[in-house]
Amino acid sequence: MRVTTPTNPGHVGHITIDREIEVVELDAGEAPTRLIADPNGETVGVPPLTLNKILSKMAIIVPCKNEPPETIRGVLTGIPKSCTIILVSNSRRAHSEDRYAREAAILQEFCKHGRKALAIHQKDPCAAAAICSAGMPELLDAARLIRNGKGEGMILGLAVVAALCPDVQYVGFVDADSKIPGSTHEYCRIFASGFAVSGHPSPSEDEHVMVRVHWSAKPKVREGRIDFSVAEGRSSCVVNYWLNRYLNLVWEGHAAQVTTANAGEHAMTMSLALKMRMAGGYAIEPFHYVDLLKRQLNLVATPNTSPPASVIGSEGVHSDSDSVTSSDSSSSYSSSLESIPVRVMQIRSLNPHFHNETGDDHITAMWGTGLSTIYHHLLDSSEYDDKMADLKSEMEEFVMEKTGNMNSLHPPMVYPPLEVLDLPLLASGLQRATSLQQI
Ligand code: GDP
Numbered sequence: 177m178r179v180t181t182p183t184n185p186g187h188v189g190h191i192t193i194d195r196e197i198e199v200v201e202l203d204a205g206e207a208p209t210r211l212i213a214d215p216n217g218e219t220v221g222v223p224p225l226t227l228n229k230i231l232s233k234m235a236i237i238v239p240c241k242n243e244p245p246e247t248i249r250g251v252l253t254g255i256p257k258s259c260t261i262i263l264v265s266n267s268r269r270a271h272s273e274d275r276y277a278r279e280a281a282i283l284q285e286f287c288k289h290g291r292k293a294l295a296i297h298q299k300d301p302c303a304a305a306a307i308c309s310a311g312m313p314e315l316l317d318a319a320r321l322i323r324n325g326k327g328e329g330m331i332l333g334l335a336v337v338a339a340l341c342p343d344v345q346y347v348g349f350v351d352a353d354s355k356i357p358g359s360t361h362e363y364c365r366i367f368a369s370g371f372a373v374s375g376h377p378s379p380s381e382d383e384h385v386m387v388r389v390h391w392s393a394k395p396k397v398r399e400g401r402i403d404f405s406v407a408e409g410r411s412s413c414v415v416n417y418w419l420n421r422y423l424n425l426v427w428e429g430h431a432a433q434v435t436t437a438n439a440g441e442h443a444m445t446m447s448l449a450l451k452m453r454m455a456g457g458y459a460i461e462p463f464h465y466v467d468l469l470k471r472q473l474n475l476v477a478t479p480n481t482s483p484p485a486s487v488i489g490s491e492g493v494h495s496d497s498d499s500v501t502s503s504d505s506s507s508s509y510s511s512s513l514e515s516i517p518v519r520v521m522q523i524r525s526l527n528p529h530f531h532n533e534t535g536d537d538h539i540t541a542m543w544g545t546g547l548s549t550i551y552h553h554l555l556d557s558s559e560y561d562d563k564m565a566d567l568k569s570e571m572e573e574f575v576m577e578k579t580g581n582m583n584s585l586h587p588p589m590v591y592p593p594l595e596v597l598d599l600p601l602l603a604s605g606l607q608r609a610t611s612l613q614q615i
Contacts, residue, residue, distance in 0.1 A: 186432030189472030232258035237333035240352035254360030261293035297611035306605025327460030348443030359527040367443035384448040388436035391529035415546030456589030544584025
């Protein structure tokens with residue numbers, strides 16, 4: 177794969193956010209394992225051997241809820257063979273129709289020629305018990321099951337990788353509703369290319385890197401024709417806009433435009449995945465940015481104080497995850513992430529993304545979640561007080577104008593990082609999960 181060379185990154189505290197990188201060639205040829213820059217330095221080729229080396233240490237988590245079986249099968253077929261597949265399903269399980277059993281059978285059949293995979297159901301009581309006893313009771317609802325929500329499913333997937341896949345060094349996420357297997361394939365290769373360009377695999381693999389995919393287009397069907405000119409989803413354009421407004425207040429020197437606030441397709445080094453706090457539901461993706469920024473900036477703004485509990489968490493309700501009324505789930509937790517450099521790479525694909533068209537209510541809920549994630553996690557340093565207050569009131573005006581009420585601004589659920597978990601205990605608990613299928 178050949179991509180444009182990263183240039184002029186933006187910096188905030190210890191975070192580096194690259195300007196968008198573009199894929200320019202899907203296959204950079206059978207070259208040696210080193211990266212090959214072109215003579216002008218404009219692009220860099222990542223040879224297949226390097227890609228495969230990284231992909232063989234990567235798990236791809238596929239969160240799934242009631243997607244059509246043929247769509248799930250298509251997504252699986254796009255995942256490179258050397259990756260470990262982790263299917264985390266929250267699909268309906270009823271006597272009349274056990275969709276999960278069907279999904280697990282599809283995975284089993286797909287992997288019969290020697291692929292590594294695991295499947296687990298989000299509502300498996302043993303999975304919930306394992307997570308709880310290993311140290312993250314916040315993930316459970318009143319029924320003592322793992323909460324509903326895409327983010328909660330992704331956290332379960334990460335916990336499965338951390339406990340049961342000790343050789344995995346990189347973890348990527350792809351949605352189960354993509355209609356084009358070739359797009360999924362490109363996303364996984366983009367993940368590996370991002371890590372390669374950032375210096376992986378290398379002796380010091382604990383460098384924290386996140387790779388986020390910006391789809392080249394999100395085509396729409398209009399009057400019977402496919403319109404490929406739609407560059408950005410209706411939710412992404414809102415969330416990217418407000419995230420960039422926020423970033424423009426805090427950049428040090430260069431500013432880099434964020435184009436991937438809602439990137440469902442993203443990957444990170446496992447070392448970073450264990451340290452990141454994660455949000456529930458659809459807040460999980462935008463929360464990566466705002467939480468990294470907040471934790472770093474509060475440290476920069478108030479260097480003599482340890483990361484205050486008040487900035488390390490909040491919890492609330494979310495439209496696609498379960499309502500909660502308990503207090504802050506992760507406020508007492510402070511991780512080592514505040515002082516460690518993190519690089520965020522944004523890479524634009526060549527393939528477009530096709531998935532089922534969703535209705536206006538879903539779109540409003542999605543951008544509402546993204547906005548509330550930013551709104552409730554703005555920097556709380558006196559140095560920025562006035563700017564943050566002005567931004568907040570502009571966001572409130574925007575929400576009132578679009579929806580007529582402030583309901584969209586519910587704070588998202590936020591969970592502690594996975595490094596709180598007792599992994600041996602989690603591993604033995606997960607082995608008792610009846611829905612767990614290991615291939
Ligand atoms: P959109 O594609 O971003 O509009 O959002 P979707 O609602 O289609 O969800 C994105 C992905 O998350 C799809 O693969 C869904 O099947 C999956 N998903 C949604 N809710 C849940 C959930 O509660 N648990 C799990 N495990 N996956 C979910």
